[in-house]
Amino acid sequence: MKNLIYAISSGLLLALAWPTYGFPILLFFAFVPLLYAEFKVRNSEKKFIKWKVFGLAYLSFFLWNLITTYWIYYSTAFGGAFAILVNSLLMALVFMLYHIVAKRTGFSAASAFLISIWMVFEKLHLAWEFSWPWLNLGNAFSEFQNWVQWYEYTGTFGGTLWVWLGNIAVFKAVLLYKEFKDKSLIYRGIFKLSLLVLIPIGVSYLLLSQVEEKGETMEVVILQPNINPYTEKYNTTDTRIGELLLKLSEEKVSESTQLIVAPETVFADGTILSNFEQSEAAFFSRQLINKYPQANFLSGISFYERFNDPAKVREQSNQIGPMDWYDDYNSAFLMNAEDIPQLYHKSKLVVGVENFPYQDILKPILGDVMIDLGGTVAMKTTQEDREAFVLNNQSFTGPIICYESVYGEYVTGYVENGADFLSIITNDAWWGNTQGHQQHLSYAKLRAIETRRDVVRSANTGISAFINQKGEVTKSLGYEKQGSIKSDIHLNSEKTFYVEHGDYLARVAQFLALFIFLFAVVKYKRNRPGV
Numbered sequence: 466m467k468n469l470i471y472a473i474s475s476g477l478l479l480a481l482a483w484p485t486y487g488f489p490i491l492l493f494f495a496f497v498p499l500l501y502a503e504f505k506v507r508n509s510e511k512k513f514i515k516w517k518v519f520g521l522a523y524l525s526f527f528l529w530n531l532i533t534t535y536w537i538y539y540s541t542a543f544g545g546a547f548a549i550l551v552n553s554l555l556m557a558l559v560f561m562l563y564h565i566v567a568k569r570t571g572f573s574a575a576s577a578f579l580i581s582i583w584m585v586f587e588k589l590h591l592a593w594e595f596s597w598p599w600l601n602l603g604n605a606f607s608e609f610q611n612w613v614q615w616y617e618y619t620g621t622f623g624g625t626l627w628v629w630l631g632n633i634a635v636f637k638a639v640l641l642y643k644e645f646k647d648k649s650l651i652y653r654g655i656f657k658l659s660l661l662v663l664i665p666i667g668v669s670y671l672l673l674s675q676v677e678e679k680g681e682t683m684e685v686v687i688l689q690p691n692i693n694p695y696t697e698k699y700n701t702t703d704t705r706i707g708e709l710l711l712k713l714s715e716e717k718v719s720e721s722t723q724l725i726v727a728p729e730t731v732f733a734d735g736t737i738l739s740n741f742e743q744s745e746a747a748f749f750s751r752q753l754i755n756k757y758p759q760a761n762f763l764s765g766i767s768f769y770e771r772f773n774d775p776a777k778v779r780e781q782s783n784q785i786g787p788m789d790w791y792d793d794y795n796s797a798f799l800m801n802a803e804d805i806p807q808l809y810h811k812s813k814l815v816v817g818v819e820n821f822p823y824q825d826i827l828k829p830i831l832g833d834v835m836i837d838l839g840g841t842v843a844m845k846t847t848q849e850d851r852e853a854f855v856l857n858n859q860s861f862t863g864p865i866i867c868y869e870s871v872y873g874e875y876v877t878g879y880v881e882n883g884a885d886f887l888s889i890i891t892n893d894a895w896w897g898n899t900q901g902h903q904q905h906l907s908y909a910k911l912r913a914i915e916t917r918r919d920v921v922r923s924a925n926t927g928i929s930a931f932i933n934q935k936g937e938v939t940k941s942l943g944y945e946k947q948g949s950i951k952s953d954i955h956l957n958s959e960k961t962f963y964v965e966h967g968d969y970l971a972r973v974a975q976f977l978a979l980f981i982f983l984f985a986v987v988k989y990k991r992n993r994p995g996v
Contacts, residue, residue: 476528
């Protein structure tokens with residue numbers, strides 16, 4: 466019973482530490498009850514040890530996932546259940562690997578393996594087709610961005626390392642106290658944890674005091690149409706949307722405005738890709754530009770392209786019938802008075818809603834259930850490169866579409882391609898007025914710190930916002946409010962250490978985890994009797 470209480474305690478502590486409602490200091494000892502439960506099972510039980518450890522870990526991680534990401538249910542019941550159950554399973558399997566190594570090695574090696582394998586797991590969640598990095602530990606400091614200004618050097622994996630070092634320090638103090646019953650060991654552990662927490666925070670505030678808003682300034686207007694995706698988005702027309710955007714722009718756009726930004730798929734009728742320049746979206750964009758010729762207009766749009774040539778079929782193409790296919794795109798476009806339209810197609814896709822992972826294996830089993838979710842019934846087609854749009858003042862922006870903003874190293878690709886600032890266009894209304902849209906905005910602050918780029922964020926129903934290079938929200942428009950906001954942003958061309966080197970901590974962790982695991986297995990086999 467005590468082990469169950471320990472497992473539940475870890476799950477609750479992890480959940481209570483999460484943004485945007487929690488306090489991340491809890492993270493530095495949140496795993497300790499679960500670690501202690503695993504230690505007790507490993508050293509006292511004889512039967513079904515692995516299954517007991519797995520059950521305890523699954524309970525902890527299920528509670529964490531359920532409390533922090535329950536809101537996925539509002540978009541898709543199946544997707545929400547799948548994300549919570551499967552992500553909890555993956556986390557429990559990672560913890561099982563730690564248990565296997567801990568049985569065969571000492572405390573230091575097992576601890577190093579646990580930190581490394583967790584970082585490997587988080588890196589996997591950034592790269593594979595079942596990608597779901599929402600609960601990567603480094604994200605937890607997004608509401609306390611002044612604590613992690615050093616993310617410009619480490620990215621969020623620095624936060625993951627920080628969290629685990631704290632937990633290992635507390636866990637070691639607990640084990641030493643249990644063995645020697647000396648309270649000074651607890652005090653020593655608290656002192657070490659305090660240093661582990663406070664020194665990085667102190668370094669962060671030192672960096673913060675030295676951060677200056679770099680680059681020339683530019684006036685930007687963000688539009689927030691507040692279209693309900695369940696009752697309005699697919700029951701209106703691009704003509705009405707265009708008229709609404711023109712109306713909203715009149716509130717704030719001036720002769721000094723150089724960029725106007727509208728949200729993801731705001732033009733949702735489904736425009737034929739090759740006919741874009743004859744579309745309603747292009748027509749209203751030109752009207753806006755004719756009225757404000759100095760301005761650029763960046764917006765989201767739904768494209769498709771239908772064809773019957775088998776040579777054009779891609780892995781993400783959708784088949785309608787014999788010799789009849791189409792590609793479906795969630796895209797961004799930029800128009801101004803000087804250049805031809807620029808296009809970018811979203812490339813980090815939401816599992817189930819926009820992407821059917823590992824179709825060859827899963828489609829014979831599941832049919833089309835994975836893509837009949839969240840308002841769409843088609844696979845989205847992506848592009849390889851991170852496109853940087855060039856404005857008519859020769860500045861560059863990264864057109865980040867929705868879920869892409871959760872991926873740190875991925876976003877650096879826009880900066881590598883010249884982005885002086887980041888433009889996030891999104892539609893978070895699928896999740897309702899829950900923690901989902903608040904967390905999504907909060908994570909964007911980490912991208913600003915990692916790249917030292919201003920962020921312009923246009924959200925359909927909110928929260929639209931301007932974020933500066935320190936990760937501070939300088940101006941915002943709340944959820945379910947229709948309107949526009951205006952602010953000056955800075956254009957920074959300098960690259961941070963993280964932009965240049967990416968998730969190097971995770972890459973080091975991959976080698977370390979593999980080395981320790983192989984060492985533990987080989988050593989165990991050599992020491993077994995009769996082996």
